[in-house]
Amino acid sequence: MTFEQVKEILTTKGGLPAAPIAPDASLASANIDSMALVVLSMQVEEGTGVEVSEDVLAQAATVAELAELVGRYAEPRA
Amino acid sequence: MTLSSTAGPVPVAAGLWHEQHVPLYWRGLRYTARVVRPDPSQHVPPAPSPPGDTGTPAVTEPLLLLGGALQDMYSWPRLERRIAPWTPIVLVDLPGTGTADDLAPDQGFDFLADAALHLLDHLALPRVNVLGTSYGAPIAYRIAQRHPDRVARLLLAGTTRRVPAPVRALLREVADHLEAVVRGEEPPAQDDGTGTARRENAERLVDLLINKGARERVEQSDAARRLLCRQFLRTAPTEALRNAACHRRLLGADLIPDGGIRGVPALVFTGEHDITTTPDDNRSVAATIEGAAFVLLRHADHMAHLERDGEYAELVLRFLRDLPLDGLPFCTSPEYLPQPSAHRAG
Numbered sequence: 001m002t003f004e005q006v007k008e009i010l011t012t013k014g015g016l017p018a019a020p021i022a023p024d025a026s027l028a029s030a031n032i033d034s035m036a037l038v039v040l041s042m043q044v045e046e047g048t049g050v051e052v053s054e055d056v057l058a059q060a061a062t063v064a065e066l067a068e069l070v071g072r073y074a075e076p077r078a
Numbered sequence: 079m080t081l082s083s084t085a086g087p088v089p090v091a092a093g094l095w096h097e098q099h100v101p102l103y104w105r106g107l108r109y110t111a112r113v114v115r116p117d118p119s120q121h122v123p124p125a126p127s128p129p130g131d132t133g134t135p136a137v138t139e140p141l142l143l144l145g146g147a148l149q150d151m152y153s154w155p156r157l158e159r160r161i162a163p164w165t166p167i168v169l170v171d172l173p174g175t176g177t178a179d180d181l182a183p184d185q186g187f188d189f190l191a192d193a194a195l196h197l198l199d200h201l202a203l204p205r206v207n208v209l210g211t212s213y214g215a216p217i218a219y220r221i222a223q224r225h226p227d228r229v230a231r232l233l234l235a236g237t238t239r240r241v242p243a244p245v246r247a248l249l250r251e252v253a254d255h256l257e258a259v260v261r262g263e264e265p266p267a268q269d270d271g272t273g274t275a276r277r278e279n280a281e282r283l284v285d286l287l288i289n290k291g292a293r294e295r296v297e298q299s300d301a302a303r304r305l306l307c308r309q310f311l312r313t314a315p316t317e318a319l320r321n322a323a324c325h326r327r328l329l330g331a332d333l334i335p336d337g338g339i340r341g342v343p344a345l346v347f348t349g350e351h352d353i354t355t356t357p358d359d360n361r362s363v364a365a366t367i368e369g370a371a372f373v374l375l376r377h378a379d380h381m382a383h384l385e386r387d388g389e390y391a392e393l394v395l396r397f398l399r400d401l402p403l404d405g406l407p408f409c410t411s412p413e414y415l416p417q418p419s420a421h422r423a424g
Contacts, residue, residue, distance in 0.1 A: 015156075015298075015387055033155045035384055038305045039298070054308070 001074045003067040006040065014039040023064035030063050040070065048074050095162055102200060104193045109178035111197050112151045113140075114158050115166040138398045139230040140166040141207045144194065144214030146236075147324035148309070150176030157383065160391035165398065168206070170197055172217070174320055174327075186327055191220035198228065207398050209233040211383070212355070213324060215363075216333040222342045222367075223335065232344040232367070233397060236352060236380050238359035239334040239366075245286060245354065246329055252283060253322035253329075260315045280310035289379040292351035297377045302384045338417060340368035345397045347409070349378030349385065364415050371403060371412040 003023050010016045014036040021030045037054035044052050052073040060066035100111040141161055145153055151169035161167050172190050174181030181189070194217055198206060207230050210218025215237035222229040241249065284306045293299045313321065346364035348355060357374055364372035375393065378385045389408040396403060403412045 031155070031159060035156075035298075035301060035305055035387075038301045038308075042301055042304065 001044070001067060001071040003064055006063070006067040006070055009040055009043045010036055013043055021063055023062065023067075025063050027058065027060060027063065027066065032063070032066070034058075040066075044070055044074055050074070095158070100197075100201065102193075102197055104173070104196045105189070107173040107179040107181065107193075109171055109173050109193065110151070110176075111168055111170040111201070113166055113168050113201070114162050116163055138165045139206050140168055140203060141209060141394075141398065142168045142170075142194065142198065142203075142218075144170070144172070144208065144210040144217050146211055147175070147213035147328070148321055152176075154383070156387040157391050157394070160388075161395060161398075164395060165207075168197070168201065168203070170194065174323060180320060181323065183323055183326060186330055187216040187220055187333070190217045191224070194221060195225065195228070204228065205230050207231045207233070209235065209394060210237070212236040212380070213328065219334055219339070219363075222344070223337060223339045226339065226341040229342050231398060232339070232342045233394060234344070234346045234360075234363060235382070236348045236355045236360070237334070237346065237363045238355040239362055240332050241328050242356070242359070248282065248286060249325040250329060252279065253325040255279065256318040256322040260319050276311060277307075280307050283310055287354055287380050289349075289351040289353045291353075292379060295377060296349070296351050296379050296385055298385045299379075302381045305384065306381070334363055334366060338366040338368065339370075342367070343397075344370035345373070345393075345403075346370055347373045347375060347382075347393065349380060349382040350374040350376055350410070351379040352382075354380035361413070361415060364413075365417055368417060369414065371397075371414060373403060373406075373409045373412050375409050377408075 007018065007021045010021060010030075010032065011018045014032075016031050016036055021032075034054065037057050041052050041054045041057060044050065050073050052070070057066060057069060060069050095114050095116060098113045100113065102109050102111060143154060143157070145151075151171045154167075154169065158167055158169075171178040172181075172193050173179055173185075174190075198204075205228055208218045208221055210216070210233070212235070215234045218232060218234060219237075222232040284303055287306060288299060288303045289296060344364070344367040346360050346367070348357065348360045350357060352360070361372055364370040373393070375382045375386055375389060378390075383390045386408065393403070393406070393409060395401075396406075403409070405411075
């Protein structure tokens, strides 16, 4: 999943303003709170069938890292 | 009522906001407030005005926010973000919640209202707006009733004069269980080792707060349910004891004292699908406040601040700025209720 896709979910489904969501922004400065992470987790699960905990996603230092992490979960499993 | 929040592993938004932590001490108990305002050293984009706003300068008194039983002073990042550009927000971990000292079981909402007033005195705030949600509503009510001169506007969300019988029964049961577990009288859940019993308890609590029957009609219902469930499952035993104490406080005397309120502009609201404090419960509280407006947020239940955070904030901001509440697509038209004689202010 790309940064743009993650941003799209966070803004359209997670109710966050788009402007602060930049690749190098921390989750806090991008306003990504627990509710937004839950919404993101649920969207990923819905799209891939793979369970991804928001606690794991919260470990990301930046939004780019978050997108990378989500991407890893969203990749088809062998 | 037990309420939960967006509090979790992610810190509150930083950078654009300046936050000040204020240590407090009241009748032997330590507690802390947090004041959030725009950081003057940062560029803060102007807050989007509510539709219909004529561009009136954003001048209103600071907002004191008294949240739910399972919330703390970090639980409202989305409301902070929307309100702070207009006025400072004061959040507080009152005794018995968050980082504060424990509150003795025999101390109730009167004590908490006094502690909140002490906070206002300490911050030299003669007059504030007060938003009390759920467990915070009886505290906010007492402040406005006893010191109407200190409250510019009163907002109560998810409130009731008395916790309904089925909710009381469940809260009592949950409190008994939590206390027994911490005392070691019961195993950490009559569990099968897989966490099933613990999860069931968490889900029962969540069922009090989220209207399962209106799942299709409440926005973000599944996400709010999952957030709350995870939060309950993460609760440590010591925290669980405090939660139990909060539950018991709600089971005590009437939450809303007799005598009503007058002389304070007030708004009472909740989600139209609230089953924890039903629309009628909220309406009956509004009826005790002279001139109070009562509205219901559409497509939301008791957890409206999570489910419709943008609309929730807009409603609050409109009221704080004396903007009209009529014709808003996300809530019902304001009702102004006749006061029953028993609660007529005076």
